[in-house]
Amino acid sequence: MNYFRARTVDEVLGRLAERPPPRVICGATDLFADPALLPAKYEWVDISRVDALRAIERRDGMARIGSATTWEAIAATEWLPTALREAAASVGSRQIRVQGSIGGNLCHASPVADGVPPLLALDAHVELASTRGVRRLPLTEFLLGRRRTSLHADELLVAVWFALPRAQxxxxxxxxxxxxxxxxxxxxxxxxxxxxxxxxxxxxxxxxxxxxxxxxxxxxxxxxxxxxxxxxxxxxxxxxxxxxxxxxxxxxxxxxxxxxxxxxxxxxxxxxxxxxxxxxxxxx
Ligand SMILES: Cc1cc2nc3c(=O)[nH]c(=O)nc-3n(C[C@H](O)[C@H](O)[C@H](O)COP(=O)(O)OP(=O)(O)OC[C@H]3O[C@@H](n4cnc5c(N)ncnc54)[C@H](O)[C@@H]3O)c2cc1C
Missing domain, CATH: 3.30.390.50 (CO dehydrogenase flavoprotein, C-terminal domain)
Structure with missing residues (x-):
């Protein structure tokens, strides 16, 4: 097993460009609950300490949430839409919410992932990056089915963004x-x-x-x-x-x-x- 804790997005993308690419790990709450994913089988790149992936920002009427942002942080951000904060607060126990990330929830693509319905109702988009460039697509096109997404092996989910709802x-x-x-x-x-x-x-x-x-x-x-x-x-x-x-x-x-x-x-x-x-x- 080879484990690398990244500090920057470029470090992550550099590792993901290697062949075979390592597996991204964030809070590990989905990954280590899956017996098919024995740690020894994979090279790992840990993104949970990449500050650029942990920011929650609002600008020009848009919200942008870094993929490594935890459910605890989302639930505590009062200006985010109620549906998303309620979903965040409902994820597992506190131990899961301080570890589990919005990006891990979307990439794991479970049909019962709590983050997905509110983000769909907000017309959210995802931002995916690799050393080949950045692409943005609607969440509806990212999620292809149970445990299936349109993420390529060398890509990182960088952020989720959506227009903030109007005052009414x-x-x-x-x-x-x-x-x-x-x-x-x-x-x-x-x-x-x-x-x-x-x-x-x-x-x-x-x-x-x-x-x-x-x-x-x-x-x-x-x-x-x-x-x-x-x-x-x-x-x-x-x-x-x-x-x-x-x-x-x-x-x-x-x-x-x-x-x-x-x-x-x-x-x-x-x-x-x-x-x-x-x-x-x-x-x-
Ligand atoms: C006890 C328990 C209770 C739970 N309760 C709930 C619940 O109530 N509701 C719910 O929705 N979920 C629940 N979960 C599932 C899990 O906690 C969430 O889905 C969580 O958000 C996953 O995030 P993570 O950072 O731990 O993902 P990880 O386990 O680190 O990763 C999950 C998958 O996403 C990939 N990945 C992660 N981040 C990225 C990225 N930025 N770019 C590309 N790929 C990435 C990983 O390679 C992996 O395939 C529970 C899990 C446990 C163990």
């Missing part, structure tokens, strides 16, 4: 688990909502995790909710076909239960956003 926008994240306390989601949902006046839904973004092989934006449901009045909300969700979802059926939850939870989570996320709109305060 509200966001929420709901996580459904099989038990109380720290637990992996069975299904989760995130909503970004802007009301027009007091009663009508104007801009709507909805994403669901844990039902299909990867978390998804619910474009058809979003279109159906556009212009919907509050009074029609519950019925619209109840009657939505949710055809975009192709539910997983396994020991943690049968397919029909996942669809039921998805409706529940979407409905609750909308209720949170509407309540926050009524309260008039915003951290989005």
């Amino acid at each position: 926008d509200r966001t929420a994240f709901i996580k459904c688990t099989n038990r109380d306390g720290a637990a992996i989601a069975v299904v989760s949902a995130a909503v970004r909502l802007r009301m027009s006046g007091e009663d009508t839904m104007d801009a709507v973004a909805i994403s669901v995790g844990g039902v299909s092989e990867t978390a998804l934006r619910m474009r058809e449901l979003e279109a159906a909710m556009q212009g919907q009045r509050r009074a029609g909300l519950a019925r619209a969700i109840e009657e939505a076909s949710l055809v975009e979802l192709t539910p997983i059926d396994d020991c943690r939850a049968p397919a029909a239960h996942r669809i039921h939870l998805a409706r529940l989570a979407i409905g609750r996320a909308f209720s949170h956003c509407i309540k926050e709109t009524d309260r008039g305060v915003s951290t989005a």
Whole structure:
């Protein structure tokens, strides 16, 4: 086993250009929980101490979060959108949140990764770098399926960025688990909502995790909710076909239960956003 702790992005990219490339390691909370990834099998490059990958910045209406930023740091950053902070605060126990990173969550590409639904609802993009250059792509194009991403072997996920929601926008994240306390989601949902006046839904973004092989934006449901009045909300969700979802059926939850939870989570996320709109305060 060969382990290298990098201090700069260039050091990481230099190592990743070697053949065969080493494996990136950050908080190791996903990597070392996977028995297929025996440490002796790999060369490792540790990015957890690269300061440039740990910054949370806002500039010109955009938020940029370095890939090695921990969930603890994200949950504590009050100007970040509520849905993302709530997802961050729900990841595992505190021991996991101080180690686990947003980049590791996205690159591991689990269908139940808590970071994904809020970032999808925020139209997030990822920035990938190698010695060949930098490319940026929407998160929807980065996530290809269960444990599959469009990251090349020599690439590093450098940062995640998204436009900060407007002052009148509200966001929420709901996580459904099989038990109380720290637990992996069975299904989760995130909503970004802007009301027009007091009663009508104007801009709507909805994403669901844990039902299909990867978390998804619910474009058809979003279109159906556009212009919907509050009074029609519950019925619209109840009657939505949710055809975009192709539910997983396994020991943690049968397919029909996942669809039921998805409706529940979407409905609750909308209720949170509407309540926050009524309260008039915003951290989005
Ligand atoms: C007990 C326990 C509870 C957990 N609970 C939750 C939970 O509630 N919700 C949840 O979503 N997750 C949970 N997880 C999973 C895990 O903690 C998170 O997914 C975490 O964010 C992973 O980050 P990491 O830095 O530890 O990733 P690592 O384990 O270091 O890496 C994960 C993968 O991403 C790659 N990688 C990491 N960073 C980069 C990068 N910048 N560029 C390219 N590749 C990279 C690695 O090579 C590896 O393949 C839990 C894990 C454990 C062990």
